[in-house]
Amino acid sequence: MxxxxxxxxxxxxxxxxxxxxxxxxxxxxxxxxxxxxxxxxxxxxxxxxxxxxxxxxxxxxxxxxxxxxxxxxxxxxxxxxxxxxxxxxxxxxxxxxxxxxxFDRGIAEYVAGTMLMFAKDFPQNIRLQQKHQWKHRDTELVHKKRVLVVGAGSIGHQIARLARGIGMEPHGIARKAKTDDPDFEAIHSNEDLFDQLPLADFVVIAAPLTPQTEGLFDQKAFKAMKNSARLINIGRGPIVKTDDLISALDNGEIAGAGLDVFEEEPVPEDHPLWDYENVTMSAHMAGDFxxxxxxxxxxxxxxxxxxxxxxxxxxxxxxxxxxxxx
Known part of the structure; x- marks a missing residue:
């Protein structure tokens, strides 16, 4: 030239x-x-x-x-x-x-909204409204709940900032551990994932898809999570083994999932995930503003x-x- x-x-x-x-x-x-x-x-x-x-x-x-x-x-x-x-x-x-x-801020807002939605049981509110039913329930506080962000990059940091802003305790997973990060309580190394999963109330996948992360969330990972924990995936669909996620939901190994990305996109109309009351789904749009x-x-x-x-x-x-x- x-x-x-x-x-x-x-x-x-x-x-x-x-x-x-x-x-x-x-x-x-x-x-x-x-x-x-x-x-x-x-x-x-x-x-x-x-x-x-x-x-x-x-x-x-x-x-x-x-x-x-x-x-x-x-x-x-x-x-x-x-x-x-x-x-x-x-x-x-x-x-x-x-x-x-x-897309960092948009995705972080999506994650914060999804965690609050689960805690305040908005899906059930909507179902009851559609049925014109008045049903009082007690709901959860997110205050002091522990969030584990798997993938503490720029998106993960923005998620942590918003989580901290609503009183939650964000922890991260990254290649290298770090104890003095301003956004996270602590960042733990990849090798510590299975030590951290049992401690988290919300597990957020914000990692890129690499040979190391593909299929990372499988039967073993779900068994390590709290029965009351929710999984949120805004990273890449193939990081989660869908069949193992369905088994974990059926067996009560986790309490729910908020999914924006999937192994197969678009998700087929007859896919079983559509019908789970404790699953929310969106069309790979978490960051699109x-x-x-x-x-x-x-x-x-x-x-x-x-x-x-x-x-x-x-x-x-x-x-x-x-x-x-x-």
């Missing part, structure tokens, strides 16, 4: 998806191309310097990868990058950034300007670990 040339940005979208809001600001800085499958990637990747990925179909990108002759950087418009990673990308010199920070798509473009532009100036970008992903570690 010469000084007079504009850099080339290829935006990978889903077929039929509208261009990201704010794309005109990207076009003011770069030549913008669009791709949505293997053939369009093969057409657009030669000469591309940067990719902005809004749709994560690794198979198409991996198949077209050999023609990416000038690619320096891929930006994923999501916090998780597990679906994007394949050996050719991991082993290449192409850097990857993600959307860390955009009004205006989030434009916020993702603005974040990309901020990083793009740093890249264009030869400065360090933020949210660099450790491709071996599978997440942004700083």
């Amino acid at each position: 010469t000084v007079s040339e504009k850099p080339v940005v290829t935006v990978l979208t889903a077929p039929g998806e509208d261009a990201p809001p704010g794309i005109e600001d990207v076009k003011a800085r770069a030549e913008v191309r669009f791709a949505w499958d293997e053939q369009t990637l093969r057409d657009t990747l030669p000469g591309t310097d940067v990719m902005m990925v809004t749709d994560f179909r690794t198979e198409a990108l991996e198949a077209a990868w050999p023609v990416a002759d000038r690619l320096q950087w891929i930006h994923a418009t999501s916090a998780g990058v597990d679906a994007l990673m394949f050996p050719g990308l991991i082993e290449s010199d192409v850097t990857v950034t993600n959307a860390r920070g955009i 009004i205006g989030w798509k434009r916020a993702l473009t603005d974040q990309f532009l901020e990083n793009f300007d740093l890249w264009a100036q030869g400065k360090d970008r933020f949210n660099l992903v450790d491709k071996k670990l599978g997440y942004a570690s700083k």
Whole structure:
């Protein structure tokens, strides 16, 4: 690329998806191309310097990868990058950034709302209202309840702040233990997970999907939890073994689950989880707030300007670990 040339940005979208809001600001800085499958990637990747990925179909990108002759950087418009990673990308010199920070507050509010919803028994309130039934019950306090956040990254820290703000006691699980974190009572190492599970009233999965976390919540994990504990998953669906979760609910090994992500998405209409009164489900939307798509473009532009100036970008992903570690 010469000084007079504009850099080339290829935006990978889903077929039929509208261009990201704010794309005109990207076009003011770069030549913008669009791709949505293997053939369009093969057409657009030669000469591309940067990719902005809004749709994560690794198979198409991996198949077209050999023609990416000038690619320096891929930006994923999501916090998780597990679906994007394949050996050719991991082993290449192409850097990857993600959307860390955009969804933190929204997800934390979702988690706080879910914990309060369970404590105050709002699902039953709604069912009784629909039946026009007046039924007084006593409900729980969240004050002094212990929250174990599995994945003490930026989302986990935001969850801990809100949990602390409503009087709860947040503990975290991360690669390294830490006792002086301002948001958590303590952060425990991954190796201490099964020591911490029996102590928690709420267990929140906020970890990325990696080979180490896939299937982490299985029969053994559920048996380790309190019978009165609730599981909340806003991380990735495959971290939880669904069949083991159903067995744990049926056997009373845990008291309920709040699920935003699933092993299979969308969840089939005949899936048994729909009918559990102690399970709440949402359509992988915990972090999506009004205006989030434009916020993702603005974040990309901020990083793009740093890249264009030869400065360090933020949210660099450790491709071996599978997440942004700083």
